[in-house]
Amino acid sequence: xxxxxxxxxxxxxxxxxxxxxxxxxxxxxxxxxxxxxxxxxxxxxxxxxxxxxxxxxxxxxxxxxxxxxxxxxxxxxxxxxxxxxxxxxxxxxxxxxxxxxxxxxxxxxxxxxxxxxxxxxxxxxxxxxxxxxxxxxxxxxxxxxxxxxxxxxxxxxxxxxxxxxxxxxxxxxxxxxxxxxxxxxxxxxxxxxxxxxxxxxxxxxxxxxxxxxxxxxxxxxxxxxxxxxxxxxxxxxxxxxxxxxxxxxxxxxxxxxxxxxxxxxxxxxxxxxxxxxxxxxxxxxxxxxxxxxxxxxxxxxxxxxxxxxxxxxxxxxxxxxxxxxxxxxxxxxxxxxxxxxxxxxxxx
Amino acid sequence: xxxxxxxxxxxxxxxxxxxxxxxxxxxxxxxxxxxxxxxxxxxxxxxxxxxxxxxxxxxxxxxxxxxxxxxxxxxxxxxxxxxxxxxxxxxxxxxxxxxxxxxxxxxxxxxxxxxxxxxxxxxxxxxxxxxxxxxxxxxxxxxxxxxx
Numbered sequence: 001x002x003x004x005x006x007x008x009x010x011x012x013x014x015x016x017x018x019x020x021x022x023x024x025x026x027x028x029x030x031x032x033x034x035x036x037x038x039x040x041x042x043x044x045x046x047x048x049x050x051x052x053x054x055x056x057x058x059x060x061x062x063x064x065x066x067x068x069x070x071x072x073x074x075x076x077x078x079x080x081x082x083x084x085x086x087x088x089x090x091x092x093x094x095x096x097x098x099x100x101x102x103x104x105x106x107x108x109x110x111x112x113x114x115x116x117x118x119x120x121x122x123x124x125x126x127x128x129x130x131x132x133x134x135x136x137x138x139x140x141x142x143x144x145x146x147x148x149x150x151x152x153x154x155x156x157x158x159x160x161x162x163x164x165x166x167x168x169x170x171x172x173x174x175x176x177x178x179x180x181x182x183x184x185x186x187x188x189x190x191x192x193x194x195x196x197x198x199x200x201x202x203x204x205x206x207x208x209x210x211x212x213x214x215x216x217x218x219x220x221x222x223x224x225x226x227x228x229x230x231x232x233x234x235x236x237x238x239x240x241x242x243x244x245x246x247x248x249x250x251x252x253x254x255x256x257x258x259x260x261x262x263x264x265x266x267x268x269x270x271x272x273x274x275x276x277x278x279x280x281x282x283x284x285x286x287x288x289x290x291x292x293x294x295x296x297x298x299x300x301x302x303x304x305x306x307x308x309x310x311x312x313x314x315x316x317x318x319x320x321x322x323x324x325x326x327x328x329x330x331x332x333x334x335x336x337x338x339x340x341x342x343x344x345x346x347x348x
Numbered sequence: 349x350x351x352x353x354x355x356x357x358x359x360x361x362x363x364x365x366x367x368x369x370x371x372x373x374x375x376x377x378x379x380x381x382x383x384x385x386x387x388x389x390x391x392x393x394x395x396x397x398x399x400x401x402x403x404x405x406x407x408x409x410x411x412x413x414x415x416x417x418x419x420x421x422x423x424x425x426x427x428x429x430x431x432x433x434x435x436x437x438x439x440x441x442x443x444x445x446x447x448x449x450x451x452x453x454x455x456x457x458x459x460x461x462x463x464x465x466x467x468x469x470x471x472x473x474x475x476x477x478x479x480x481x482x483x484x485x486x487x488x489x490x491x492x493x494x495x496x
Binding site: 152203249256 | 432
């Protein structure tokens with residue numbers, strides 16, 4: 001158990017490397033601040049498919065295929081695919097990876113899925129059970145609206161705290177460090193996953209499905225506090241801490257909760273949902289959300305900065321709201337979860 | 349994270365402090381103007397029909413049919429949701445909003461088939477309005493009958 005540290009964290013012995021990443025996204029994401037950094041932006045939100053669900057699966061497939069392609073590996077070199085999405089029974093993912101014919105582990109952690117996939121993927125690699133795994137997460141604005149809210153054409157207003165589901169898929173190939181340096185991938189010295197903290201379910205009684213940031217902020221605060229204590233570090237150690245999709249107001253709440261816990265993280269913490277859209281220009285209210293939010297933002301925005309060593313120590317904290325439309329209608333509060341994945345630039 | 353009832357209450361207070369509410373007065377004003385405009389169009393149509401020697405009852409029916417048609421057409425063309433985003437209750441309450449609430453799920457669920465998709469889910473949003481609208485009219489009818 002020497003890899004398990006503190007109460008909820010692990011430290012990898014031979015930190016697995018993130019060999020390559022991919023980001024494929026929809027038109028609105030392409031118009032956002034990170035649009036030019038994404039690998040592929042489609043002008044057609046349906047990607048030529050007939051349904052939103054099929055389109056989401058296509059984002060998954062393209063994302064994983066592109067990450068594999070960028071890694072320089074053959075598809076057969078990927079020993080596991082760990083992936084998930086928001087749709088019922090995670091069909092966006094399973095239909096997307098159907099044609100890839102690789103061993104598949106479907107995950108569900110709502111919008112925290114990419115964190116779950118990265119932790120488990122890195123554990124598989126560090127445990128010696130795989131040389132290369134693919135981790136991926138996806139979401140689609142239209143399929144999410146249909147699943148969780150109203151039909152798209154219904155004339156309704158969203159409150160200021162509502163978020164906008166990111167359309168797209170983000171994927172990455174995590175591999176054993178022996179593959180380095182420079183054998184595969186675009187990055188000369190690949191960033192590595194060095195530690196991770198698995199979150200607990202935290203439910204502070206929020207019932208408003210239009211205020212997910214508030215439902216998830218306590219889970220993020222919980223896992224962050226745990227992470228700092230388990231690793232015996234201060235938040236200042238990180239160049240950047242990025243939560244998944246707390247949005248503008250969720251982040252404010254997180255800052256307050258962390259201050260109460262004795263940590264000031266306001267200087268180095270951002271949120272993927274804040275980075276991916278320009279809320280003034282794009283009318284996205286609280287910010288971006290969905291499984292693809294953290295996955296695409298990490299791949300398009302943070303990974304290149306880790307490669308160029310502009311960011312040396314990075315903590316990705318994808319956040320997930322674990323409810324569905326039935327539990328909301330039955331008056332249940334929203335349980336939330338967050339995981340913290342520590343990524344360090346290579347060769348530092 | 350402590351999650352006792354008092355901690356939850358304290359947290360809800362923090363959330364309310366930080367989360368902004370919708371701008372009630374602005375939204376009300378927009379709803380009033382847009383909803384009022386839709387009703388004015390309806391009244392204008394009604395007057396036009398009566399001027400064209402349509403009976404008063406038939407004119408009301410025709411007006412309703414025309415407005416419903418416009419609501420469905422604008423939904424199908426993808427304009428009604430944009431209007432609704434601006435006007436809120438102003439486009440929900442008039443009869444055009446009812447048309448939108450039937451047409452929108454019909455479009456969304458058509459891909460699941462005409463029977464179990466479109467037809468079954470067409471009244472997803474409007475269903476409660478029909479159920480409680482019918483119930484309310486029965487209650488009002490009974491009240492009217494016995495109080496005459």
